[in-house]
Amino acid sequence: MLRNYFKIAWRTLSKQRGLTFINIVGLATGLACCLLITLYVLDELSYDRYNTKADRIYRIHTDIKFGGNDMHFAVSPDPVGQTLKQDYPQVEQFVRLHQRGTWLVKRAGSTNILREDNIHFADSTLFDVFTLPLIAGDPKRALAGPNLVVISESASKRHFGDQNPIGQTLLFNNRQAFKVTGVMRDMPANSHFRSNFFLSMASDDYTWGQWLSNNHHTYIVLREGTDYRAFERNFDAVIEKYVGPQAYDMIGATLEQFRKAGNRYRFWLIPLTDIHLYSKQQVELEPNSDIQYVYIFSAVALFILLIACINFMNLATARSANRAKEVGVRKVLGSERQQLIGQFMAESVLMTVLAMALALVLVGMALPFFNTLAAKTLSARNLLSPYLLPVLIILPIVVGLLAGSYPAFFLSSFRPVSVLKGRIDVSFRSSRLRSGLVVFQFMMSVVLMVGTLIVYRQISYIQTKNLGFSREQVLTVNDVYAIGKQAETFKQEVLRLPGVVSGSISGYLPTPSSRSDNAFFPEGEINQTKAVNMQSWGVDHDYINTMGMQMAEGRNFSREFGSDSSALILNETAAKLFGGRNIIGKRITQYADPEAKTTKTYTVIGVVRNFHFESLRQNIGALSMVLSPNTGAASFRLSTTNIPFLVRQIEGIWRHIAPGQPFAYSFLANDFENMYRAEQRIGTIALTFAVLAILIACLGLFGLATFMAEQRTKEIGVRKVLGASVTSIIALMSRDFLRLVLIAILIATPIAWWAMRQWLQDFAYKIDIEWWIFALAGVLAIGIALLTVSFQSIKAALMNPVKSLRAE
Structure with a gap:
């Protein structure tokens, strides 16, 4: 019996090649996305579990x-x-x-x-x-x-x-x-x-x-x-x-x-x-991920799989008119409902098994691209792990049974007398469930589109926000400590090059890699109520100018003032914590060695405008700068368009002063953007899966549009004979779909707003969620639906009515 089920299933699928292709490709794409995300999620959840304790x-x-x-x-x-x-x-x-x-x-x-x-x-x-x-x-x-x-x-x-x-x-x-x-x-x-x-x-x-x-x-x-x-x-x-x-x-x-x-x-x-x-602590050993992304991608995998299954259910029930007489004849000849359910389930399982085979091929092809996107080293061999291999075997059966359950019970419920007399209504508007499934598909597509737009807007905001310093065209040469006392000579030699505006030697840079916290007190008031805990950076005279920072009050360090060796520059946050007013000239004490209880007192000579030296997830903290040798890196502000040539010249000076020492450099703009590399990756992955989800939904919509055009062939012919225009017929056929897409947009909007508002809470500096983002996502969804439906609508509208009525 089972063999007969699959034999008939294979014949049926072979006859309906177009529908079979749409279903298998849609299911395969959904399964492939699901498998890729599963590999990603399992890898994220596996961190540090290799330790026996x-x-x-x-x-x-x-x-x-x-x-x-x-x-x-x-x-x-x-x-x-x-x-x-x-x-x-x-x-x-x-x-x-x-x-x-x-x-x-x-x-x-x-x-x-x-x-x-x-x-x-x-x-x-x-x-x-x-x-x-x-x-x-x-x-x-x-x-x-x-x-x-x-x-x-x-x-x-x-x-x-x-x-x-x-x-x-x-x-x-x-x-x-x-x-x-x-x-x-x-x-x-x-x-x-x-x-x-x-x-x-x-x-x-x-x-x-x-x-x-x-x-x-x-x-x-x-x-x-x-x-x-x-x-x-x-x-x-x-x-x-x-x-x-x-x-x-x-x-x-x-x-x-x-x-x-x-x-x-x-x-x-x-x-x-x-x-x-x-863990979202400061001073992590390496940047961590976030459990939110595991939840988000797990949901995306489930939604994509559901969209693919919904396509199958919609298309199977929509095509039921073509099989209604088959069901009627089978029942008249003695087939029981359980046998018909088994037949349709066998067709569904066979289709999902074929889709899984294609999905595995797609995963193998997409994995190198996905690894680049996600910065992972996932392998197709991971699919054969003891955890995933049973899933690969069970998943197509489960998906096949779930996706085929409604069509099987729906088709097998037809009454033979009604079917054979042509009294079964399987039109598009007759199925509330089918309409609800289309709404669900596009609702999730709109949510994904809104999420992707907001992620990219936040990343763009980060990249263009005024940080309080100029990160463009600042070259940082690392490991300057390797040349010891010749660091200043290296700096002066580079400054002689055309295209180099200024230079500074300091290991403290406006990125989260630099951190040195200390407690400071107003002179003579060493107590907890007066304490200000802030970062203390050792810089040189040219640091503020090289970084493009601006003074809000007072002056910068100057070689003309020998007393600047005990001078202090605060940022605006620190100045406010020390009282804000009349800060210039104020004397501030720091514990140089808390254990030995030795202190050092500085005189405030200036206030630099606040600049971001940590992630935009955090508010700008208190910071101070002192003149102190720190040869971790040398930074140079450049003013040339021929950056590669200038870098080679700087490297030549380095090789001359420090033969044998490796020359390593980076650009401050790139270092800053690296802080948000994870968000950029997440945004790109989200965009990729959003596009795939929409593509899968459109495959189903295309199949439904094809079915609808076939079902309304006679109606379209009559309307054209009575003088209906091509435009009116296209509008007639598109109206039902557009109504469902509009409902999906209305449902998706509050869901997307809530979800992205939660995601943005991690950022101290973030964009506003504006109405036009939802409007744009809605317009895109409507446009995509129209493009998908229009092909079949135009084809039906342009058909010769004589042929349509003759065929009927």
Whole structure:
């Protein structure tokens, strides 16, 4: 019986090639989109789960509200991990990471210097916490001492080729030697951080024991059965015992007084497997994703699949007139309803199996493009994983049964007498369900269009907003510390080049990569009520001019004033926190060393207009600038259109002054835009799937229009004989569809408004959701529907009425 079902199904599908093609292509496209998004979502959810102790590893976060600043850090004080392990038996192990970013690295005795990123100092307990298999070396002793380093497999190949690196020496920044004690496998891509070099923490030049400084990413492993929420209650006692005394020494206030003043200091834990999707802290090891995008794309996958299934149901029921007599004859000959349902279900399942086969081909073809869009390394082999392989087998059957259920029950319910007498009404207007499904299709299409338009408008707003500095044509040369005292010589040589307007040497740039928070007080008023917590940047005399910043009050640093070595420039936010009025000349004190209680006092000489030095998700915080040597980078403002030639000239000067040192540069505009690379990717992916969703919906609409034209052939012929124009006939045939699209637009508008309003809440600086966005999406939806329907409408309207009536 089952074999007979599929045999008849194959014959039926072969006869109706046009309908079959539309259905299979629509289903295949929907399934392919669903599979691609499933791969993306599963990859997002898999982050850090390769660690064998992943369910027991937690990172300690620090939230501080103090001095007019509300900070949420992914880092914590250096002693907190060791203290928790000593004082609480629930803590099995801990490890700290101190991120060092990018350094110059070379093998001892070699002249080949490479610029390496992803460098971290780590405790010797690193391999007790994270699952990082060593190819060579002892994990217990690999980092148990000063000047030791564990390198990744790929880093080993870059520096040592096929040689055994164990026992060899690497030089970092041309001065500090580290002995290679281990080689680990490259960290998986689905990790919230990746490192190529782990330097022993004992080698870090750091003042230890600072409970008021947050510079280390600290992870703890809790013992089996420990509730981390319950364990967090211990943090109040830890803060009281260890943080309180240092805070009192610094600001002269107890923790109770500190809290009563509206301040806050707290630790909390986040599970390792939640970091990638749920952590939105400052000073992350690497940019994270957002669980919102997982929800959004999961919904998009479901909607696209539903749209494809709706196409099938609509077309199957719409074509029922052509099979009504078949059903009637079968029933007269003794077929039971269950047999007819089985027949139609078999046709549906066969179609979805064919669609799944085509979908797998489409996924294989689209995956390289999708990986580029999503910045992923997904492979078609992932579809054969133990999680997805059963889905590939079950999904076409489930989809086939769901998509074919209504047509099967609808067609099998026809009464033989009524069918054979031609009394079945299957016109377009007779099916409320079919109309509702069309409305649903276009409602989701409009929501996707509105969402895509708003995402792109927000990204455009970010890219064009006045940031308070000029990021265009600013070239940044990195690793200037490599040339030591010749940094100023390099700057002066570059300034002599035509096309170079100004230059500055400072590692602090108006991007989130630069951060140094300190507490400042009005002179003689070191207490918590007067404190201002702000970033402190070391810059040179030319920094403000080179960055294109504007002074709001006072003056810039000047070489004519020797006293500027103790001068301070505030941004407008900081000036306001210090009282705002009469700020010029005010003396402000900073703790140079909180542990030693040494202070330094500065005189305010100017106020720079606020500029964005962090993401536009955050409000502009307080910031100060002091004259202080910082050779992290050299920035140059250019005024030439021949940028490549000028860059080659600058590189030539670098090669002359620093032979053998790698020349690395970037443009400030690109560095700023990189902060929003994730949003740009999401916008592009959303646009792609929105277009595909609309395409799938249009396939169904095209099929319905074809059916409608066939059903109304006689009516159109009569109307033309009676004098109806082509335009009136096209309008007649399009009216029913346009009514449904308009209803879809009305339903989609509030849904899209609410969803995008929620998404924009993450940005402190955002666009307004304007009415014309919804109007444009509506016009696009109507235009697309008209274009889809018009082909068949025009074809029907232009048909010779004599032929139409004769055929009838």
